[in-house]
Amino acid sequence: MIPKASSIAATVDNIFLFIVGISVVLLVAITFLMVYFVIKYRRSKNIPPANIEGHTLLEVTWTVVPTILVMAMFYYGWVGFKEMRTVPKGAAVVKVTGRMWSWSFEYENGRQTKVLKLPVGKPVKLELQSLDVIHAFYVAAFRVKEDVVPGLNNYISFTPTIVGTYDAQCAEYCGLRHSYMMAKVEVMPEKDFQEWYSANGEVAKAGVVEKGLTGEELLDVKGCLGCHTTDGSPLVGPTFKGIFGRKEAVETEGKERRVVVDEDYIRKSMLEPQSDIVVGFPPIMPSQEGIVTEEEMEQIISYLKELK
Numbered sequence: 001m002i003p004k005a006s007s008i009a010a011t012v013d014n015i016f017l018f019i020v021g022i023s024v025v026l027l028v029a030i031t032f033l034m035v036y037f038v039i040k041y042r043r044s045k046n047i048p049p050a051n052i053e054g055h056t057l058l059e060v061t062w063t064v065v066p067t068i069l070v071m072a073m074f075y076y077g078w079v080g081f082k083e084m085r086t087v088p089k090g091a092a093v094v095k096v097t098g099r100m101w102s103w104s105f106e107y108e109n110g111r112q113t114k115v116l117k118l119p120v121g122k123p124v125k126l127e128l129q130s131l132d133v134i135h136a137f138y139v140a141a142f143r144v145k146e147d148v149v150p151g152l153n154n155y156i157s158f159t160p161t162i163v164g165t166y167d168a169q170c171a172e173y174c175g176l177r178h179s180y181m182m183a184k185v186e187v188m189p190e191k192d193f194q195e196w197y198s199a200n201g202e203v204a205k206a207g208v209v210e211k212g213l214t215g216e217e218l219l220d221v222k223g224c225l226g227c228h229t230t231d232g233s234p235l236v237g238p239t240f241k242g243i244f245g246r247k248e249a250v251e252t253e254g255k256e257r258r259v260v261v262d263e264d265y266i267r268k269s270m271l272e273p274q275s276d277i278v279v280g281f282p283p284i285m286p287s288q289e290g291i292v293t294e295e296e297m298e299q300i301i302s303y304l305k306e307l308k
């Protein structure tokens with residue numbers, strides 16, 4: 001059984017059971033009546049057909065009862081949804097970025113991680129954004145699932161209630177490696193979280209954002225490794241192993257040409273990935289402009305130089 005690890009988990013579970021309960025009752029009742037009538041009025045009994053004129057009470061009943069049931073489902077669903085969309089004052093804001101095919105998280109002090117870290121017992125607002133196609137951020141333990149749509153500022157709010165590590169998953173089919181689009185969520189005691197958060201916060205404030213992250217970690221946090229490997233095997237995009245100085249056949253404005261990978265080429269491939277497409281790979285990489293800073297780009301490039 002997945003724990004109810006958030007303030008809205010019980011509400012969601014109750015609504016779910018309520019709707020399933022009604023559905024089961026209706027399914028059983030309708031199926032029973034169908035089978036009963038099939039047997040009762042079977043052909044071999046030769047029951048003469050009657051001309052049925054209507055029955056006001058019956059008609060009102062089967063209109064009013066389902067209407068009440070459906071409105072009750074709507075009401076409870078709406079109450080639960082409203083809870084997730086009401087952001088309490090002082091909620092911590094974490095920016096959740098989805099892309100094909102990974103998640104990354106950015107905190108108010110600029111810290112970025114691959115694991116979503118949250119303090120227990122404190123309300124949080126997750127701001128959801130997509131860099132490419134429609135994804136959905138789903139954490140079963142929190143009973144939270146919300147679409148992550150490019151160009152839309154979607155969000156969801158709740159309070160984690162149990163310390164532990166949980167799974168987050170993309171819940172909207174988004175292409176080839178959708179099923180690998182997972183992340184861990186770590187709910188920490190308030191003290192541990194503050195220690196982690198402020199230690200890195202000072203680094204961020206000093207203007208040396210992400211000095212704690214190596215080029216290799218940046219590739220992970222920025223989602224590059226969702227499509228590119230560092231071990232030589234091709235994935236959705238070409239491997240990073242031995243990329244520097246490699247001769248690559250690329251398609252530029254519909255014409256095939258050969259390039260030698262150098263610093264300028266890598267830079268251009270990050271900022272304008274559609275300008276040169278390596279032959280044999282799909283043209284699906286989003287631009288990293290505004291996502292990878294100049295400092296980070298330099299760090300990534302110096303890492304790639306060494307990746308023989």
Ligand SMILES: [Cu+2]
Nearest residue numbers: 135170174181
């Ligand atoms: Cu996805």
